Amino acid sequence: MSTELIIAIIITIAGAATPILLAALGELVVEKSGVLNLGVEGMMLIGAVITVAVTLTTGNHLLAVVCAALAASLSSLIFGVLTLTLSANQVATGLALTILGTGFSALFGQPYTGKDVPLLRSPFPPELATDPIWRVLFGYSPLVYFALIMVVVVWWFLQKTRAGLILRAVGENDLSAHSIGYPVIGIRYLAVAFGGAMAGIAGSCFPLFLTPQWVERLTTGRGWIALALVVFAAWRPFRLLAGAYFFGLMMIFEIYAKTNSAFRVLPSEFWAALPYLATVLVLVLISLRREGSTAAPACLGKPFVATG
Template sequence: MDALAPLIAASMNAGTPLMLAALGLLINEKAGVINLGSEGMMLVAAALGFAVTVHSGSPATGFLAGAVAGALLAGVFAWLTVWLGANQVACGLALSLFGVGASAYIGIPYVGATIQASSWGIPGLEHIPFFGPALFQHHPMVYGALLLCAALGYFLYRTRAGLVLRAVGESPESAHALGYKVRRIRLAALLFGGACCGLAGAFMSLVYTPMWVEGMVAGRGWIALALTPFATWRPARVLVGAYLFGGITILTFHMQALGVPIASQLLSMLPYLATILVLVLISRNVNWIRINMPASLGKNFNPNS
């Protein structure tokens, strides 16, 4: 039990950036837009969030900078795809490639720099045996991600605005005929998704690994993209998937520490192999994907055509 509590805590920490990014991408896809630029947005946000925190001494300001950076990059993506009608897949890949290079350049002065890691906990609960270390000694952003997951579930399935967003993702032509501004709704969804990816990137450099290292996101943006079909575009299932993949990541580290006679390179591949396996299993059931996937996902909409 003493060994299990740190494992649970580490899995929650590892799953939080995946959850934040995947929830943002889920809102994008519910609006009918697929943004493959999550990796690049997370990297830029991680670099900028760390830089701002180093100069300001305020992690909250660093998180804000990361969210703004992600939203701005998503805004550029929205301008290219929603207003100019550019291909969503090509623009998303370009955004990821841009983010890799831009973050490396921004982070040059901060390689090797560190920030003070603060201890957190919920008063009255953090010292409970087993449950305290496992569940109640996390950074506030961990609990913020859980609250965001619940709020998005309520928003999508219990509010009129959520119904409109889903309608835009299913049939933008019908939503436009009813008088809804499809482009503006998609822009809002993309800005929100970019901000969530920005928070995820800032979490990586400010909490998960409180330092800047080039390429530190290490494919988590792509895993977050895979989480949305894995979760059948439902927030609660995103939570389960994020913690599952986070747990697999942490398990590889524990296996290396325990001296399991498997090459460390092979162990490091486990989260990505799990991602591929999940996508293969999901893609085998075409009807299941068709039922759950937004009907207009990846399709541009021009209200003047």
């Protein structure tokens, strides 16, 4: 196997893993606050279609990513109002958010279907990306570097800051946190908004450097993988990083199955389904763990009702 091919595989894995990692980091913070939002796929689709629209209209990639984050964050606040203020069922509301995002993106994206989107190139000088060795370090989209930085930021926030400690306290025992004066609902709103913004940025990865055009259901179920990855990683940011790149590795098998005879022993459809089969397997293995052996926040998915 040539050096150029190895480097191309590494870069492809990083690109495939980035949207999963970004969405999973946002969902990790949401779940650490005690909220379960299953609408990640819908928010990613909203972020993707807004990115396409803004990029094709203005040509400004940064503005497109910011608008994607804002749009997905606003959609997550719909979930927040229903579940946090009105105490609606979080599972049903999250699924409804996914349906909303899927339908909205299909309708809003109709004028942009099939149109090419300018790629978001590496922020480093092009000369660095031409050399095969330097390309491993400097040949990625800015969103790849952003995702890696956010792993450290989320870990530091949760483990080393007072605000992170409060967030975790709200997720572990909301009544105790409320009794000592912390605004449980307000903290959860902020977590939900952050999770939505991260899902929107994750969605923007697809048109900006993975699939540079708009088609319906562009995210192809990556949001569901991100949800499973949070559980798989036991709510730990650095495990998320490893898990995201593991799923990114499996996703490139489909690509190389079409061009490399070594992968043609099995049909390409099998390689395409492999990441989702692995997701199901991971969830089955996790469900077989003894009760209490997981690191799930104690209040995850439970509505909060203040007693006084």
